[in-house]
Amino acid sequence: MGVLEAFDTITEPHAARILVVDDEPAMQRMIVTYLNEQNMRASAVSGRKGLLHTLAVREPDLILLDLHLGEDDGLDLLRELRGKSIVPVILITGHRRDEIDRVVGLELGADDYITKPFGMRELLARIRATLRRRTMDSLTPARRSEHRYGFDGWLFDQRARQLTSPAGDAVALTKGEFALLSAFVAAPRRTLSREHLLQATRLHEDVFDRSIDVQILRLRRKLEDDPRAPRFIRTQRGAGYIFDVDVQIG
Template sequence: MLQMFDDPPVGAKPSSWSPRILVVDDDPDMRQMVVNFLLDNGLRATATVERQEVERQVARDDLALVVLDLRLGAQSGLTLLREIRARSDIPVIIITGERRDEVDRVIGLELGADDYVTKPFSPRELLARIRAVLRRHAASPRPNRESIRQRFADWMLDRRMRRLTSPDGVEVRLTKGEFALLCAFLDAPGRPLAREHLLQATRVHEDVFDRSIDVQVLRLRRKLDAGRSVSMIRTERGVGYTFDVLVERI
């Protein structure tokens, strides 16, 4: 778990406790510019464009955040994002193309990116977003070891691996919002949860294109209720929703 930290002053040099940032970009000038700016502002930073090196870095305990350009030349940034998210819940900020290129940004957020910047961007904006994501990540609750795996109606959720398995043993993919929504339900089975509470639990980014908690619940229902006569998620009129299934911690 990341330690909470105060933003170092502009121009501060990295210290031994500074969060370490990995910059993944195939433009050497861009890589060097971002790394130098982060180093000049009190963060430790390294850069790479090699897929194997990304995997090695993500596996390290001291890596705090990844800055990932989606427009990588020899490989897909979205594919690399999928691989990172399959292995880790480390925060990821994606760099996307021009503002009209909305599709990659939306897909990136759906795949689990925590934030994004759009080219051309200011290094100061990137630094501000990095600090904000690190604060959110450090402040967000983490499940206890006893509650990392949870079973409900023969389904299994491994929260550490972000893996949901159906009663048939099939892995069911969840977006980051759906995963956060399911975790909120599993943490409070049988208890009515207000829409405002669920919206806050699933809020990934201020600019997420679909803020309707009802739409997110509908999507999660479709994945969980296939073949069931009664939905696991019961609508509470005027209140919100209740997860109406027994949850067992493993």
């Protein structure tokens, strides 16, 4: 369960730190060796204990997480991780038919996935693309003007990308849910059309989030005591949706 340290290679001063969470030694060595050859700083752990230890010492720039670990369930580990950190995560899935696991993983906050068997060049491209998106997000004016919002005991910290329930529990949000809630808290008690929400969240760019109504349903399940009788996100028939609660900006 210990850390498989990265091989001693000379890397760039600002080389991305990549943590591989996989319980197959051969896969660990192959990925770590290749990424280090590409001027990254890679290391590997085999499960939950190693991952949590690494996060406590220093958070990596990106995590590669195998969903099919021996002793630990990958989705449970991702759920726990998202309660502690917003570090980018790319899932490694074992079979192309594991579509449900991939979708659930994305809903839990994973940034991307790659399916075995995969080529190292594709993996590298996905890592670079994920890191690039995260960097660009942090530089946009919208990110610089992010706030902490409070409503009915809930706390929504945009900069930390965290939603906390009135009981103090961290609630994981997908990228689509985060963008949707951001649109709502910015315009409380105002009716927002589906077209406005689609434009504000840019869900049409995500193959897994084409329907704003599906995103509304998922967000209701996380916010509402009874999603069938919502009191926060109410439907305005023929007009759109309204976030019907007072919102405080902290």
